[in-house]
Amino acid sequence: MTQRLTALLAPGRTRALAGFALAAVVLFAVAPVLLSPFRLGLLAKFLCLAMVAVGIGLAWGRGGLLTLGQGVYFGLGAYVMAMHLKLADAGPGGVPDFMSLYGTGEVPWWWEPMRSPVATVALVILVPALLAGVLGWAVFTRRVRGAYFAILSQALAAAFAILLVGQQQTTGGTNGLNGFRSFFGYDLADPVNQRMLYLVAAGVLLAMVLVARQLMVSRFGELLVAVRDAEDRVRFLGYDPAVAKTTVYVVAAVMAAVGGALFVPVVGIVSPADVGVVPSIGFLVGVAIGGRATLLGPVLGAIAVSWAQTSISEQFPSGWIYFQGALFVGVVAFLPGGLASLLGRRRRRGRGDAAPAPEEPETTAPPSPVPAGAHTGRTAQGRQP
């Protein structure tokens, strides 16, 4: 019985361990051997995007927070890292090339901390964590939720991209930051170092999956599901749902930021086009397809979608947009649990379990006092009896 219990929230311990070992073997042993350096570089990029997906899976799938602004945190991590790389390339006291080209030729004060590698790594985590913490707390304590939260997070992404474009002299504007030569002293042109970067990305992603798993099976994970499904009921038990929501929002933000920070050396460029409204929603496709509430669904979905994007765009430039649009419509409308729900359905049928369908939680129902909500009976969740 206890096994069934854990299976309800996450794969059983042994199965998870086996899956994890398999993923490690594929990522560390198989992929580097089979893939050309170019393809391996692409895979490294996909892994970085998958890190964002792990966080979204937690915040959206488990916490019910539809965050349409993860590009902001991805971008913060990426820009902090990119600033460090530009400064490191420029040498001690040097000025990044584009600044002398477009700007005053002086390094602004807020670039200075990124001269230090240690400070850079710290800021990659701290800056997004702080922003997500402050914003999340402000928004969640005032019970802004559901659609309201989604719209605010999207506005945040829009504002962030506009801000980056507007500050040509200090952020590179629409061009973004690019042309990095080295990564913490290692030459980025060297294939050996590129492979090392891939391995770092793979290791970090696996670590994130472990963190996500721990959060899912912990009591916090159970509370998160409770908050997602019936936020007000949780309040009557003495919990402040804002704490749980802010926590998971910060975790998702940090994961996105780390993904962004690794994306920069792997891909060699970050620009507002990677962080605005469109890419921010784009992060959600893979999560939705893989299965938002599962552990590995978001990761596999994100990798598969990025791979599809690359290969489809290579052959039919406009085909990808149709494909992405159709995926959004098809999966979200008709298969809300993602592909994982197909697997899960088969497995459950085998065991005769009840179906814990990861349907959209009620917390997200019509923004708070929608008059439309008036017809839902008065229950703690406002759910139709």
Place this chain on the structure above:
Amino acid sequence: MTDQTTAVEHDPGATDALLGPDSARFRHDYLEARGLRVAFGGFVAVRDVDLTVAQGDLRFLIGPNGAGKTTLIDAVTGLVPATGSARLGRTELLGRGTHRIARHGVGRTFQTASVFEELTVLQNLDIAAGARRGPLTMLRRRGAVPEAVEQALEVVGLAGLRDTPAGVLAHGQKQWLEIGMLLVQDAHLLFLDEPVAGMTQAEREATGDLLRRIGSQRVVVVVEHDMEFLRAFADSVTVMHQGRVLAEGTVAEVQRDPAVVEVYLGAPAQPGTAATTKEDA
């Protein structure tokens, strides 16, 4: 499995273990509301209600639809803003956030049983028991099942269904699960909103016995329309009508009260009655 409502024989031993020996607590809790008033825009749903309920006095709150019963509970549990005063012992409850009021020992159930449908019975109870857990405990997997949760499973007769998702429980079982959640929450003041609606006769009796046992050691207020249930288990009754307390006393006293008889037996409707039926919409 949803037919498995046979577990109506509660285990009195487990209940006592869960509630704790009364003498050891040296507690005498009471709810004291004074001049409680709730207004929605221009509509006053609860006006100038004075209400005192002591531990050991299983109080029933009755009244026609729209009398303000649920709104009164909403006010004391922090769901709707109210003026006046409502104290549990020396603690003023009004003006605090819902979750803070809950932490001060106020718990409630809802007209429509509200449990976390995707979590198991055990997980529901574990969450209810855990509002005071620290961050480190929260971030770990649940090791052993807390003793209180184990006992509550016995008390509400759901031990056999501990790993069943709450969403597939029968209606009555969900209501018991909610009562179990109240118990592990360690609430000192319990509001139960129509706890036996939709239950069979046997289930009603089991629930009544359980409430009576809880009522001896906690402050319990039950909203109920079922007069038979009320006559069987109520220690005292408060009748509300149009947002006011109409009468208060033992079942017999209240039944003799001419004002109550008038309200219940359909004397000419007073102006404004129609406007108050919003509550159960």
Place this chain on the structure above:
Amino acid sequence: MDTLLPQLFAGLSLGSVLLLAALGLALTFGQMGVINMAHGEFMMAGAYTAFVVQGLLGDPGASLLVALPLGFVVGGVLGLVLEATLVHRMYHRPLDTLLVTWGVALLLQQVARDVFGAPNIDVAAPGWLSGAVTVAGVALPKTRLFILALAVVCVAALAFALRATPLGRRIRAVVQNRDLAEASGISSRGTDRMTFFIGSGLAGVAGVALTLLGSIGPTLGTHYIVDAFLVVVAGGIGQIKGTVVAATALGLMQAFFEYSTTASVAKVLVFVVVIAFLQVRPQGLVTVRTRSLA
């Protein structure tokens, strides 16, 4: 005073554009709780309608007058199709609706790109809208005055429709209590469709109006959708009044912030102000008080 007046006008003008973009959303999102991310693409469709009409008729003046009602119909029909095929299945899943309609938005953008080409195109403004009216030494472009007037007309028409027509009464009845309305013999399906038609039609009108302000392209909608939603959120749902006030306020703020900083910083400041405002009034400017615990 010299600098105040131009800013004031710029703000009001921007506010009227936002209002046109947000008015339809106030219906579909505010009244029905549907988050239609394709609303911007309905605007885009309206703009291309104006382009096509002008290609057929030639005369900018006549084509504008034709395009306005036609844009309403085009937007409305698109909305109707979307409601009938996808949205109506998902009234209980508002956030999923957001993602599905975003997918529809992507598809519509790509269709526009394949049909009309990716580069932006221009629609000529009628002669009677060229030039400016000078008031107190400030030149007010006629196109912007026209849009201001159009926004006022749309608000008035919508307010009248909701308040005084049988359809409006049905819409309000369904919004307030779906079950009761059904029980009283109102077809909520029919009312939903009509609401969606009108809301989406207003997006089409907004799109036609936008052709007066500059060139248009397949991504026209994405430029407005975020701001439009922000307006509805800040205004509070369920009331047209709030949308009007919020659009005006956001337009004015943007204009005045822009004057003292830059356009991009102004945008961020507006966002911060909205967040701060929602701290004070989480339900937006104009709230409908209900007892429901949503």
